[in-house]
Amino acid sequence: MSRYISRYLTITSFALFLNVISLSQVVAQPDGGAIFKANCTSCHVVGDNKVVGPGLKNVHQRHNEEWLLKWIKNSSALIKSGDAEAVKVYEENNKTAMPAFNLSTDEIKSVIAYIKTESEKAPAAAASGTNDVNASSGEESQEDGSPIVLLLVTLGFIALYFILNSAKKGLERVVRQREGLPEPPIYKGKAWVREHKKLIAVIVIFLLVVGSVKGWYALKGIGVQEGYQPDQPIKFSHALHVGQNKIDCRYCHSGAEKSKNANIPSPMVCMNCHKYVQEGPKYGTEEIGKIYKAVGWDKKKQAYTGKTKAIQWVRIHNLPDLAYFNHAQHVKVGQVTCQTCHGEVEKMEVMKQASPLTMGWCINCHRQTEVKMNGNGYYKELHEKLKKQHGPDAKLTVDKIGGLECARCHY
């Protein structure tokens, strides 16, 4: 992980950034899509519009494969050789040469195949993608299943009761007929209640117990927003950015190591990449267009208009004011991974609150997590003292250095 971090932090250009990602991916079979995303997206889209280089939609129809292979491998050599087609493309694009790519013929072919399939499905995909999201980002019912089970069990018991009761009554009737006894009077209303005291008592006790337990958990859940997954103004996917593109969390949430706030990145941070990446795989230009609107980026003129409009994200992690939380303390000093609290963000299409953020949850972690004392000069003396006190192999968890004290979080 840290290898990636240091690399990402030192990127000087987006192209290099993407190269790093490509190096980190071991590709067994040439995957045209992956190679395209790793190498080409900084300058090209599979569409009609130009980014740095021309849009590549139907490029396989404009040029033959042999020419494309030569061009991608070393475009400047091709131009120098005086190839008319190459010179034309070169001049059409303001004489900006495309860098040479050290890709094998198979790999390039797979990229061309990828462009071919993308070109054909491009319009359809965009439309269906939008539908997908509407379905997935809609209100999800967060049933945990247990009430249904309970209900079923209860219903089963009731059914059993009626079955047994009718069987019993049938047997009684048979006995009565055999003995020649008169029919018993039919119980109704209060009389029925009087007759079934035990049953009623059992039901009442059962309901009370279930109600109390459920009520207790319901009360404990007030204000706990675990699983909170609101719609956001931009359908930003952490799964794509973190999971697929492997961008480090701290590239955008740059405050996490410095400050109490991890910081929601300003849209200008998005622009570092999205100046070039103008189309997303799922929503095309729609969602990325919202960034452009926020920062006032004119795509055609490739310039800022100066008209800005802040993005109003819906805040997911709401710690109450009475609790003080500091990201730097946990991320930088405690070396806690982001996922410990925020869950598998790299798999979240829509961001959600993965942890309950209750005090019990905090305390629990403080009881289990060891303090990263080694190598931190602040803890040196304390470490020696605690080793003497608790033994050299003791697990020095956060609570052992006062991590459960009120004024660590409440002031």
Next chain:
Amino acid sequence: MEKRYWKGVEELNNTPEFTRLRDNEFFEHLPVDEVLNKKAASDSSTTRRDFLKFLGFSVAAASLAACDAPVKKAIPYVSKPEEITLGIPNYYASSYYDGTDYCSVLVKTREGRPIKIEGNDLSGVTKGGTNARVQGSVLSLYDSARLTSPLKGGQKSDWKTVDADIIAKLTAAVSAGKKIAIVASSNASPSAKKAIADFSAKYTTATLATYDAVSYNGVVKGNEMSFGKAIVPSYSFDKAEIIVSFAADFLSNWISPIEFAVQYGVGRKLRNGKRTMSRHIQVESTLSLTGSNADSRYKVKPSELSSAVAALYNKVAALAGGTSISAGSSSFDKAADKVAHELWAAKGKALVVSGSNDPNEQVLVNAINNMLGSYGNTISLDSTCNLRSSNDGAVVELMQAMNAGQVGAVIFWNTNPVYTMPSMSEAIAKVGTKISLSDRNDETASKCDYVCPDHHYLESWGDVEPYTNRYSLMQPTIRPLFNTRQAAESLLKWAGVQVVDYYTYVRANWEANIYPKQSGMTSFEAFWTKSLQDGVFAATIPASTPATFVGNVADAASKLMKPSAGADVVLYEKTGIANGNQANNPWLQELPDPISKVCWDNYFAILPAYAEKLKVVQGNVIEVKVGNTAIKGPVFLQPAMADNTIAVAVGYGRTAAGKAGNGVGFNAYPFVTLSNGSLSMIAANATVTKTVEDDHTLAATQTHHTMMGREIVKETTLSKWLRDSKSGNEQELIDSPYGKKKPEELDLWATTEKPGFDRPNHSWGLGIDLNACIGCGSCVVACNAENNVPVVGKDEIGRAREMHWIRIDRYYSSDTTKENAGEKGLGKLSMYGEMEKPGSDNPEVFFQPVMCQHCNHAPCETVCPVAATTHSSEGLNMMAYNRCVGTRYCANNCPYKVRRFNWFKYSDNDQFPYNMQDNLGKMVLNPDVVVRSRGVMEKCSMCVQRIQYGKLESKKAGRRPKDGEIKTACAQACPTNAIVFGDFNDKNSEVNNLFKDPRSYHLLAELNVQPSVFYQTKVRNKN
């Protein structure tokens, strides 16, 4: 017990009110019986059924409300400024200068909002010190009474219209040959002076009249008469071995109080092996903050002060071989000889100052200093102080011109003469065009045709040259909140000077005039950046040289004020409100006066004995009449004042300051009279009559939270301390079944080591040097700002519900002690009776800051039923507000009475219309500290947010925190460094060294609560 201290006259006289307050901290009557008796129940219109309905409804409503969490938005910057990281404060160096106080400051901003002012250690003048007014100034930025746009004829207007109008009117005034007057406060800004010069170049008839409500014209004129230099010299209180002050309140208001407090602290502290301290003698009429710190204090009636100076002159002249002058008689005469001998013995290291605005008295003081060889040592005429430059003569001339109809237009800049100078307000009516540059529609601005609101200093560019060749920059820390414009920029605009903005103007001025004065930097850009970052720049400071005295002492003596036969009124400035320019600042209004402990009021302070003569008691409304000026106000009984003297603070009785300042107290400025060409703060021959008006209630924090009858302030004298460094700090032994024992030997808890009680990591502590504490209240306001302490208002203060986390207790001493009781022939019982009485009318005063003592055996912790207050492994007594259920047991059990209960939700309650109530005022809140809600207890946390921040910074850097890196707000604000914060576990920390000093003691050590806060014995330099 050596001496008996009493906390106020109420304590001494044991008034019923006092006993009531002492016996019940929460003295509210609870109407339990009234509510629960049968008759009340049957009379009530709420039936049992209704009650149950209401109960059910509220429960249902509350649960419904709790179910639905509100959607919160997170809105990031569109383009985040590089230097801002959310959650991390940025500090900018700037300067505070309001025409009176100067202070080089660091402004703490969070997410672009200034939230706290701190002293700038790099300054050679204020050296990191601050005072209450500077600390409070950040709240004045978020004052809802500020104007949001320029006004024309009292109506909102825009800059274009206003500028066009004003330029036309000014041009017309010049062409009509009429004067354009700029009535401005003292101005020490080189760039603003240049702007005035540019303005005067365009409008040739423009004249500047420097007017300060509290004038220092006498000092300027006195130096002109003595040395031919119309300047205020620079004083070095730190170099003086003996300081004699004639009513100069130099620790609170006189000339440059922050600087002087810092210097004074240097001379008074007995630390790091220093075994000498300055001796301070104060001669005054009222009990000032400075006087209350003096080693010896002499009471003299206001009109006799000049005679007292003359008497000292004669005595010193006799020693120096000079001629004597004619002098009136004063009560100081007897002591003059002794004081003169002391001064003479410290020749070259003595300093005499006078607070008088009479140039003649200043000539005499200069002459005394000259004979003592102070010039070149403790006073420098070469490095001049530019902070006070008022010219009362010019103001008088201007008024005459106004009355004669010669003035076509007048511009008021940082002055409010309609409020401070009634005679001026009449003259103003005769001026054609009246323009105010005030930030609010104050008393003067509301009478003006145009108001062009100035920025707050935290929104401004600017510079100050407090002393010759000492420069200080002012930079904005927030974008202007309203449509305001800097005053100097307004002048430049009207003068038609083509500049982009005032920033460019200041910068250009520095490049042209100040950059050449340095040699280290090779480019102006580098110099400018460095100066801006440091906040200050010092060029070559002129060396202090002896001066040639050319004054005519005999002539000056003949013009001195003659002692009056009757009562005298003396005007003074309070530490918080001062001249009244920040009267709408609720923090300053609620800061108790250091001496009287009264908040939200001014009053006629008189000696209790004098009150008996006048047959008035505290709270009675009296009318004081001097000449044709009669003013009504309440009486306050102030011990240690001179007889036949009525002291009253200016700065109150504002009518157009804003909702917090309006109608607080009464305006005493009409008593200011012109004498010897200067505005005099002394009005002689007053008559006092008792009115039939209802008594006025004064809200004081004085009589609450008493610590009666125990040894609280320990003191000794320098000579005793030199012989025995433990003198005055003898430990009290407790009677026990095992004989006399030290308190710590008698412990309720098992004394064996407990794993939970050791401090493996840090052990925070606070040391308070009572010898250095001057009682100025800077720490109180700093604490308010740092910890979001609410303002509760006069009414609540009257109910003993002030919320200050730190208070400064003030004790008076009594002359009767156990030792001298025998000589007085007193028995045991009558001795205690006598100790309660004012044995002397000139008691000594002691200040003692008290905050939560963070006891390690804390009585509060053991009585909390919900464990809301607990102890940390770093020695802090923690308070978890959200755990608190408000039983208030802890406050009852606290021996120091430092816990504060939130009786209301002060942050959102119409009853408390102060800063936390409006959205603008809320911007000053510290985001790292919770705003407490109703029904919870709060108290000093030892700035745990700062401790945690400092620890985290060290952890991030992988090192231990450096000593002095983490400071509590009170320690940081203290100009004399009396409060020291640090880690006891750090063997080399300053706090550890202080604690090892034999002067250290714990407050109420006999209780063995083992506080983390300790005090150091007060040492007086007297025999």
